[in-house]
Amino acid sequence: MKLITTATASLLMLLALSACSPEPGSEAWCNKIKDTPKSDWSANDAGTYAKYCILGQYKK
Secondary structure, three states, X not given: OXXXXXXXXXXXXXXXXXXXXXXXXXXXXXXXXXXXXXXHOOHHHHHHHHHHHHOOXXXX
């Protein structure tokens, strides 16, 4: 029983970690934010977009 509980907890943690959003400034983030209405962007999003996405110098 303890093995099943441990396995289930491990699986849930793995799923939670794999569902994280991309790092701001990465190419994946730039592609995601392009599809987001500009009215939903924060001031930080706009600054990060200008710094990394427009200039094409993505974070790795």
